[in-house]
Amino acid sequence: MDLGIKDKIAIIGGASQGIGYGVAHQLAEEGARVVITARREPALQEAAERIRKDTGADVLVIPSDIRKSEDCARVAEATLKAYGRIDILVNNDGAPPIGKIEDFDDVAWQKAVEQNLFSVIRMTRHCIPHMKSGGYGRIINVTSVSTRQPIAGLGLSVATWAGVIAYAKTLSLELGPDGITVNTILPGRVDTGRLELVTRQRAAKEGKDAEKMIAELLHEVPIGRLGRPEDVAGLVALLVSPRGGFITGTAIQVDGGLQRSV
Ligand SMILES: NC(=O)c1ccc[n+]([C@@H]2O[C@H](COP(=O)([O-])OP(=O)(O)OC[C@H]3O[C@@H](n4cnc5c(N)ncnc54)[C@H](OP(=O)(O)O)[C@@H]3O)[C@@H](O)[C@H]2O)c1
Incomplete structure (x- = not known):
């Protein structure tokens, strides 16, 4: 099945390994031009080389720390400079430290908000105008099934990602008239x-x-x-394609049935 994303411009965060790499690889297989980000350049370059070799796709590497406002702006600017468009944004990165909620001070909470929530807000803000002017837009946030079924010790992530889900739902209402979709993916154990x-x-x-x-x-x-990164990537590929154009404002778990509530 041709998903119809050939030559679409896709920015994928945390793509040097794991879920982000799996997503970048799959979108590249589908013909998208992928822009991959992460902090460590050597790992990112290696990932890009593997994707190019396997798929023949164009891969642009932009080392960046998603917790920094200026890096978010630079990723969008460099993508526009290279391709003139942004069609797809996949917000996916690392996560704050684990530990009991009572052990974290304001500084730790600020960092967690920067990493999990502000990174999404900033990257998305930089991309929306170009999705509107380009007439195509797909925004995906990768969070965790633990936002639905919290795990003790993961409070920094769970609380900040719950904010991402509410943010994404609200944004989907506002961007619906422009045909831009916003969805959140909740991986289980990958x-x-x-x-x-x-x-x-x-x-x-x-x-x-x-x-x-x-x-x-x-x-x-x-x-x-x-789970395997490809399990998450398969859903992302559908959601970012024209075939996924009627799916927006959702938070979908990819967890092999792990979440117990109905
Ligand atoms: N694996 C699971 O079972 C699972 C389950 C639920 C949710 N998740 C969530 O899904 C996301 C991806 O998980 P994963 O298992 O693929 O993680 P991973 O293998 O550790 O990969 C994380 C990626 O994000 C990059 N990254 C980390 N911090 C960054 C930052 N500040 N700025 C830019 N890039 C950053 C890393 O590269 P650099 O270190 O070089 O920056 C790497 O490319 C995470 O948020 C994770 O919490 C994972």
């Missing part, structure tokens, strides 16, 4: 380096056996396996 790292950190903080905790990650997933 097998990236990050999942193991966070699980080990949680085990250390809670005084639990890390290996046991890692093994247990699988038990609650009805589909019986961990």
